[in-house]
Amino acid sequence: MIALLRRDLALAVRAGGGFGLALAFFLIVVVLVPFALGPDTSRLAPIAPGILWIGALLACLLSLDRMFALDFEDGSLDLLATAPLPLESVILSKALAHWVTTGLPLTLVAAPLGVLLNLAPAGYPWLVISLALGTPALSMIGAFGAALTVGLKRGGLLLSLLVLPLYVPTLIFGAEVARRGADGLALETALLLLAGVTLAVVAAMPFAAAAALKINLR
Amino acid sequence: MLSVENLACARGGLPILEGVSFEVKAGEALILRGPNGIGKTTLLRVLAGLQPALEGRVEGAENLAYAGHADGIKAMLSVTENLEFWSDVFGGTGQVDVAVQAFNLGSLADRRAANLSAGQKRRLGLARLLVTGRPFWLLDEPTVSLDVASVALFGDAVRAHLAGGGAAVMATHIDLGLEARVLDVAPYKAKPRAAADAFDEAFL
Numbered sequence: 001m002i003a004l005l006r007r008d009l010a011l012a013v014r015a016g017g018g019f020g021l022a023l024a025f026f027l028i029v030v031v032l033v034p035f036a037l038g039p040d041t042s043r044l045a046p047i048a049p050g051i052l053w054i055g056a057l058l059a060c061l062l063s064l065d066r067m068f069a070l071d072f073e074d075g076s077l078d079l080l081a082t083a084p085l086p087l088e089s090v091i092l093s094k095a096l097a098h099w100v101t102t103g104l105p106l107t108l109v110a111a112p113l114g115v116l117l118n119l120a121p122a123g124y125p126w127l128v129i130s131l132a133l134g135t136p137a138l139s140m141i142g143a144f145g146a147a148l149t150v151g152l153k154r155g156g157l158l159l160s161l162l163v164l165p166l167y168v169p170t171l172i173f174g175a176e177v178a179r180r181g182a183d184g185l186a187l188e189t190a191l192l193l194l195a196g197v198t199l200a201v202v203a204a205m206p207f208a209a210a211a212a213l214k215i216n217l218r
Numbered sequence: 219m220l221s222v223e224n225l226a227c228a229r230g231g232l233p234i235l236e237g238v239s240f241e242v243k244a245g246e247a248l249i250l251r252g253p254n255g256i257g258k259t260t261l262l263r264v265l266a267g268l269q270p271a272l273e274g275r276v277e278g279a280e281n282l283a284y285a286g287h288a289d290g291i292k293a294m295l296s297v298t299e300n301l302e303f304w305s306d307v308f309g310g311t312g313q314v315d316v317a318v319q320a321f322n323l324g325s326l327a328d329r330r331a332a333n334l335s336a337g338q339k340r341r342l343g344l345a346r347l348l349v350t351g352r353p354f355w356l357l358d359e360p361t362v363s364l365d366v367a368s369v370a371l372f373g374d375a376v377r378a379h380l381a382g383g384g385a386a387v388m389a390t391h392i393d394l395g396l397e398a399r400v401l402d403v404a405p406y407k408a409k410p411r412a413a414a415d416a417f418d419e420a421f422l
Binding site for chain 2: 002003004007011014074075079080081082085217
């Protein structure tokens with residue numbers, strides 16, 4: 001499992017691995033919003049948490065279809081399925097690698113980008129905490145979607161349609177934590193629900209994704 | 219080691235082979251022959267556990283290493299890195315340097331797989347079998363794009379594997395000079411019948 005994680009991380013940072021894609025997309029979205037809405041800080045501040053969350057979510061979505069497609073094309077997935085490693089662990093380490101290469105960097109750059117949107121000072125820690133808690137769920141749900149669509153050519157559209165509804169709870173509670181944090185309101189309920197969604201997803205999705213993958217490998 | 223009894227398998231929901239029975243003992247190799255599209259690949263995938271059998275029993279298909287049409291090589295990793303990865307996935311017991319020697323990849327060890335020729339890639343894919351340390355090989359057209367010298371290398375590797383108590387089932391059209399039984403799968407061609415689980419397949 002560690003070998004697979006290490007290989008995926010090595011592949012991601014080498015040329016053509018698509019490591020910077022999600023980050024660049026996130027940056028572009030956040031930079032463009034003030035241009036579109038105007039530089040009025042009183043208008044930007046209230047929507048900043050929501051925009052940052054949507055940006056992070058869409059950036060996550062961007063690289064999902066590569067998660068299994070590349071291994072499927074070059075035959076690695078067949079070989080991994082016959083390896084002593086259970087398919088569930090393959091999926092877990094793939095999702096972890098995806099999180100380390102997209103979710104984690106997005107979480108880290110979200111705070112500096114919050115400045116561009118005039119996020120209220122109280123909101124920064126909560127934005128980072130909500131992204132750190134929420135993005136693992138995005139990667140894990142994405143792994144499930146990628147496993148479902150792995151055999152399809154140009155499966156990206158179907159993947160987005162399948163995955164987006166499943167992203168909604170994470171988006172709602174994640175953005176709620178960031179917004180309430182920025183407004184200085186009580187946010188424990190939203191925070192606990194966000195963490196709950198992530199835990200449930202990480203616990204259940206590997207099995208669902210492994211079942212989907214087995215069908216697609218036939 | 220492996221025993222197959224009255225096996226039927228399907229491709230795309232349509233049965234293509236039925237009533238296949240054979241046994242492979244340790245130290246033996248079985249060569250599958252038959253025209254294109256008869257179901258050699260499907261049979262191997264069923265044996266590898268990648269797809270379920272329609273009916274029949276497969277026993278002892280454990281600890282296997284499967285090599286299909288695709289080599290499972292990452293273009294951006296070097297030859298050694300590719301082999302080390304598969305060795306780690308299969309428990310880290312395989313010896314990468316032995317595999318590199320066996321398939322004459324020594325001069326290419328640090329080369330990125332993207333820069334290898336088709337035959338060199340195939341050699342790397344076959345070297346992967348050695349690092350898995352698995353006793354039972356399932357090989358699908360292992361000699362595609364290999365030159366004569368490399369085919370001989372592969373023949374030596376299979377012979378050494380069998381001598382070490384391993385076993386192999388392979389689908390191939392060329393003569394490897396192995397003392398192996400040949401199973402012609404053409405007589406097991408399934409008679410046309412309604413697709414089993416047609417609804418299921420259509421839904422998925």
